[in-house]
Amino acid sequence: MVLSAAGQHLLRVSRPGAWGQHLLRVSRPGAWGQHLLRGIGSVSTTAKGFQEKEIREKLQAFPGGSIDLVKQESGIAVLTVNNPARMNAFSGSMMVELEERVSQLEEWTEGKGLIVQGAAGTFCSGSDLNAVRAISNPQDGMKMCMFMQNVLTRLLRLPLLSVALVEGSALGGGAELTTACDFRLMVPGGMIRFVHKHMGLVPGWGGAARLVRIVGSQNALKMLGGALKVDPEMGLQIGLADGVLEGSLDGSGANALLEAEQWLGCYTTGPASVIRAIKNVVVSGRELPLEVALRTERDVFGTVWGGPANLQALASKAKHK
Numbered sequence: 612m613v614l615s616a617a618g619q620h621l622l623r624v625s626r627p628g629a630w631g632q633h634l635l636r637v638s639r640p641g642a643w644g645q646h647l648l649r650g651i652g653s654v655s656t657t658a659k660g661f662q663e664k665e666i667r668e669k670l671q672a673f674p675g676g677s678i679d680l681v682k683q684e685s686g687i688a689v690l691t692v693n694n695p696a697r698m699n700a701f702s703g704s705m706m707v708e709l710e711e712r713v714s715q716l717e718e719w720t721e722g723k724g725l726i727v728q729g730a731a732g733t734f735c736s737g738s739d740l741n742a743v744r745a746i747s748n749p750q751d752g753m754k755m756c757m758f759m760q761n762v763l764t765r766l767l768r769l770p771l772l773s774v775a776l777v778e779g780s781a782l783g784g785g786a787e788l789t790t791a792c793d794f795r796l797m798v799p800g801g802m803i804r805f806v807h808k809h810m811g812l813v814p815g816w817g818g819a820a821r822l823v824r825i826v827g828s829q830n831a832l833k834m835l836g837g838a839l840k841v842d843p844e845m846g847l848q849i850g851l852a853d854g855v856l857e858g859s860l861d862g863s864g865a866n867a868l869l870e871a872e873q874w875l876g877c878y879t880t881g882p883a884s885v886i887r888a889i890k891n892v893v894v895s896g897r898e899l900p901l902e903v904a905l906r907t908e909r910d911v912f913g914t915v916w917g918g919p920a921n922l923q924a925l926a927s928k929a930k931h932k
């Protein structure tokens with residue numbers, strides 16, 4: 612780690628062979644705090660110096676599937692990774708669409724919750740291997756990685772309580788996507804598997820960093836090193852899964868979605884302003900140094916203190932037995 616004159620950390624990523632050393636410039640942690648303080652819930656990229664327009668154009672050259680978003684009256688939105696012919700693998704255009712959907716969710720001020728699911732009874736089999744083969748050179752791979760890291764970081768920081776509904780398999784980048792949600796609910800027969808090792812890779816969409824925070828470094832090492840198949844039972848045991856649902860009665864996925872909505876509803880009941888504030892204080896507590904997190908918490912507190920929900924609760928003389 613080198614601290615440049617501009618105060619930016621340069622993370623030196625080396626790889627032996629043709630392309631030698633690359634410098635991935637990331638903004639210093641203090642700048643994250645500034646982002647969070649300025650506009651919690653609309654945090655933008657932590658990566659500098661990558662040409663988003665250029666990578667979008669590149670990714671658009673690999674079309675297929677879609678990322679569908681339905682915002683419901685209940686304040687819970689459903690995001691569906693939809694490419695069933697390829698087990699919901701992410702084509703390039705789906706990566707771009709995911710960024711657009713995240714932008715829409717950042718603008719959705721009435722939202723409280725989000726369920727991320729795969730179409731047709733399976734979650735997501737990671738990157739579309741056809742696109743991966745076409746961009747297997749290091750420069751393009753690095754750009755795709757930065758693009759997806761940025762999108763999934765923004766997804767996790769949305770001021771919505773988010774759940775990955777894991778039916779079927781979540782493989783590779785699909786496993787990484789589950790870690791970009793606050794919670795994971797698994798359906799019997801479901802599996803989360805970081806298969807990267809078998810692809811000669813490590814996670815690159817931020818999945819390893821998030822996994823360590825969810826299950827701890829020991830379990831993360833075992834999951835990545837062994838490319839372990841994490842079923843619902845193991846998921847609960849290591850804290851990767853937050854619940855196991857009954858699942859589809861007819862194979863349509865409808866029942867699992869309904870169950871996930873009910874599960875999430877326990878945490879999203881109440882005014883959007885309060886639910887969003889809860890998510891924001893937790894994000895800052897999770898990601899920021901304590902002093903900055905405390906300042907952020909104070910700022911968020913100021914947005915709800917004396918607000919309609921607070922005044923109504925005071926007037927009702929509520930008892931919390």
Ligand SMILES: CCCC(=O)SCCNC(=O)CCNC(=O)[C@H](O)C(C)(C)COP(=O)(O)OP(=O)(O)OC[C@H]1O[C@@H](n2cnc3c(N)ncnc32)[C@H](O)[C@@H]1OP(=O)(O)O
Binds near residue numbers: 697700739784813814
């Ligand atoms: C930083 C990101 C790292 C990554 O995500 S790398 C990608 C990691 N993912 C993989 O390697 C998944 C490879 N696929 C598999 O293991 C199996 O296809 C899988 C998902 C277990 C399903 O197995 P089966 O149920 O036997 O079905 P199948 O193999 O016949 O697949 C059905 C069709 O889906 C396709 N498919 C599945 N995963 C894909 C992918 N990631 N990219 C592109 N195409 C994919 C598969 O080729 C097959 O297509 P087709 O019917 O032969 O035309």
